[in-house]
Amino acid sequence: MSDSPANLIDVAKINQDFADKRPKELIKHAIETHGKIAVSFSGAEDVILVDMATKIDPNVQVFCLDTGRLHAQTYQFIEKVRSHYNIQIELMSPEQAALEAFTKEKGLYSFYQDGHKECCGVRKIAPLKRKLTTLDAWITGQRKDQSPGTRTEIDLCEVDNFPGAGEVLYKYNPLANWTSAQVWEYIKIFDVPFNELHNQGYVSIGCEPCTRPVLPNQHEREGRWWWEGGEHKECGLHASNIIGKG
Numbered sequence: 001m002s003d004s005p006a007n008l009i010d011v012a013k014i015n016q017d018f019a020d021k022r023p024k025e026l027i028k029h030a031i032e033t034h035g036k037i038a039v040s041f042s043g044a045e046d047v048i049l050v051d052m053a054t055k056i057d058p059n060v061q062v063f064c065l066d067t068g069r070l071h072a073q074t075y076q077f078i079e080k081v082r083s084h085y086n087i088q089i090e091l092m093s094p095e096q097a098a099l100e101a102f103t104k105e106k107g108l109y110s111f112y113q114d115g116h117k118e119c120c121g122v123r124k125i126a127p128l129k130r131k132l133t134t135l136d137a138w139i140t141g142q143r144k145d146q147s148p149g150t151r152t153e154i155d156l157c158e159v160d161n162f163p164g165a166g167e168v169l170y171k172y173n174p175l176a177n178w179t180s181a182q183v184w185e186y187i188k189i190f191d192v193p194f195n196e197l198h199n200q201g202y203v204s205i206g207c208e209p210c211t212r213p214v215l216p217n218q219h220e221r222e223g224r225w226w227w228e229g230g231e232h233k234e235c236g237l238h239a240s241n242i243i244g245k246g
Contacts, residue, residue: 009033009170014157023174024052026156027139030172031057034137038063041089043074043195044205045183046141047081049174051192053139054085063131066091067123068099069207077195084193092127099123109209116210116225123207132162137170145179146204146221180220 018026031037031053038061039053040046053060064078082089102122111119132138138160144152160171175183180203187194197205201213203220214223 008168009157011155011157011159011170015155018156019177023178024056026172026174027052028056030137030139030157030170030174031060034135034170036134036136037061037138038090038131038135039139040064040141041078041081042141042205043070043077044141045180045187045194045198046175047194048183048186048190048192049139049141050081050085050087051186051190052174054087058087060087061090062087063090063092065124065127066093067207068094069123069209071197071205071208071211073196074205077193080193090131092131094123094127098126111210111225112227115228129162132160132169135169137172139172139174141175142173143175143178143180143183 014026014029018029027049039049041050041062041064043064050062053062078089078091081087099122102118106114106118142154144154154173154176156173156176158171158173160169162169186192195202195205202211202223203214204224205211206224210225212223212226214220
């Protein structure tokens with residue numbers, strides 16, 4: 001289904017209707033509403049989206065951003081998920097020419113000096129844009145408790161303003177109101193596979209050079225881009241989270 005003006009989604013009504021419903025019910029609604037929809041799987045605890053979605057539609061699209069800098073455990077986990085659910089996982093990689101030009105000019109670790117935004121732009125934002133231009137909607141694992149500086153206001157359903165993604169793009173965040181504890185309760189109850197890095201103190205898992213385990217009482221996003229100050233630990237995949245936040 002293409003979301004032409006005649007088929008625009010009433011986002012406010014969806015947020016109201018599904019406020020007290022289970023995430024799986026919102027995922028079912030999203031899959032049934034949009035013809036071109038995909039689950040974004042990051043290789044972290046949002047694998048439960050894959051678990052829920054494949055129980056609704058075994059052929060649902062699932063994609064993952066392969067930055068070329070993920071931990072070995074994350075690549076192994078992606079393959080484990082592919083096998084466990086007997087699904088295809090589309091790996092979105094950086095455009096080769098752009099990546100070669102970037103690393104030729106800046107090297108492999110420029111983000112430690114001038115910030116992560118440019119590297120994320122090449123390795124994550126551009127590949128995501130390629131994927132989103134093919135979709136009407138996508139499903140993400142964002143939760144309000146993940147980042148106090150940028151994610152506390154996310155809705156279950158949003159009109160996505162991702163730059164250049166298309167005329168109308170919808171984003172579903174079925175886990176928006178869940179806590180990390182609820183996520184792990186689901187993983188244990190339904191025996192959902194998870195990244196082995198979680199057993200090593202990693203909570204929010206991104207690229208290997210930019211992620212480290214968190215200490216007791218640290219927030220999970222403090223393990224990302226730890227050398228940078230500030231609380232807005234975002235790479236730009238969810239542009240609406242950082243609009244107006246500096």
